[in-house]
Amino acid sequence: MKIVSITGEDVIPPLASSLWKPKSDLFDKCAAYDEPARARALGIYPFFRPIEEMDGAEVLCEGKRVIMVGANNYLGLANDPRVVEAAIAATRKYGLGCTGSRFLSGNLMIHEQLEESLAAYMEKEASLLFSTGYFANQGALTSLFEDGDYILCDKENHASLIDGCRMSAAKIIPFSHNSPDSLRRRLARLPAEAGKMVVIDGVFSMSGDIARLPELMAVAKEFGAKFYVDEAHALGVIGPDGRGTAHHFGKANDADLIMGTFSKSLGCMGGFLAGDEDVIQYIRHKARCFIFTASPPPAVAGGVLRSLQIMQEEQWRMVKLWENTHRMHKEFRSRGFHIGTTETPVVPILVGDEQKAFFFAQKLFDNGVFATPAIYPAVRRGQAIIRTSYMATHTPEQLDHVLEAFERIACELRIFEDDAYQRAAREIPQRHPHPPVPKPGRSAAI
Ligand SMILES: Cc1ncc(COP(=O)(O)O)c(C=O)c1O
Incomplete structure (x- = not known):
């Protein structure tokens, strides 16, 4: 095929294009990637x-x-018949999916109802749903920062936080795992006037340890840094009514943004942020992974609303x-x-x-x-x-x-x-x- 520009010249001369060969094929590494096959051959692919x-x-x-x-x-809620029934009822009422972004045509009453329930549960002014917990972290971290801002990131944070940090405009400053001293040393070196936020898991997903929130939050406050807690593994597990680590330590007011997932205690998939109305409102209009993706299916919103209720009722x-x-x-x-x-x-x-x-x-x-x-x-x-x-x-x-x-x-x-x-x-x-x-x-x- 001959490729020409609108002025009629050849963009890729046919002779050159047919002779041109890449130094190596882009997919060579895929053919060479044999680790799964080797594990399978040993019968240990997990x-x-x-x-x-x-x-x-x-x-x-x-x-x-x-x-x-x-x-x-x-909490064993993923298979609870009441949760499954609620998901089916929401599907019957609204259909399988919304075929559009919340921003445009996919905003359902049931999404807003779940956001209101989550904000009330987290004792924050507002909340925002995302299709996954991964996107909730990405949405917050990519929309809030500008050049010259800093994110202080625990070295053992979950991959979704690390990826969100990498995709943001802020400079990432890692600090030693769960160490207020390391955090203090890092913060002390940063310009006083720069925007800063400490980002951390409430419960760490691999080691299972709990963030030292009271000490870490005190350090953050000393240096005027905002505080972000990912409560993925803490929700339904720790704190009054399972509200997570910030509530567990009585420090919910010092958590500027709380992130949670539906993919663990709530037995489904999806994620959310909870915080001040103006911050949530800003993220709602800026987060690309919220705007440029279809809204969570009705079944998710219906099922999660029910599991949130059961979680609080069945202590x-x-x-x-x-x-x-x-x-x-x-x-x-x-x-x-x-x-x-x-x-x-x-x-x-x-x-x-x-x-x-x-x-x-x-x-x-x-x-x-x-x-x-x-x-x-x-x-x-x-x-x-x-x-x-x-x-x-x-x-x-x-x-x-x-x-x-x-x-x-x-x-x-x-x-x-x-x-x-x-x-x-x-x-x-x-x-x-x-x-x-x-x-x-x-x-x-x-
Ligand atoms: C600490 C933490 N944050 C975020 C996520 C991402 O959540 P989701 O599975 O809802 O995308 C996970 C998932 O394992 C996690 O462990």
């Missing part, structure tokens, strides 16, 4: 397992029933979740497993070597337990883990089964004798003592 049936604490996968300790369905879920969590912390530690600094239902089991972690996960699956390994870059190099997380709806028998499987496989693979394991165990930082997490309930003392 990802993309197709699930046939799912009823919360157990799933049917590759023809067998296995106990799920790899999901974030903390036993948080009570059971913490019973299971404390039990698993104690049992894993007493069996000699290194579970790092976790204080929450996210319980990482240290393995160290990546390939061994893959073998471990496969053996768990063969023994009726669904859990996946996390390797670099999700965790530090050489600190591969089996990431487990617990639910309110796990039974004592299921948890016993999980513990027995871990113990048997760790022996079989001689995990504790491994050099890589010993090295990784030495490198894991010591636990920062928090005040104990208060008993869940409306009147949880802070």
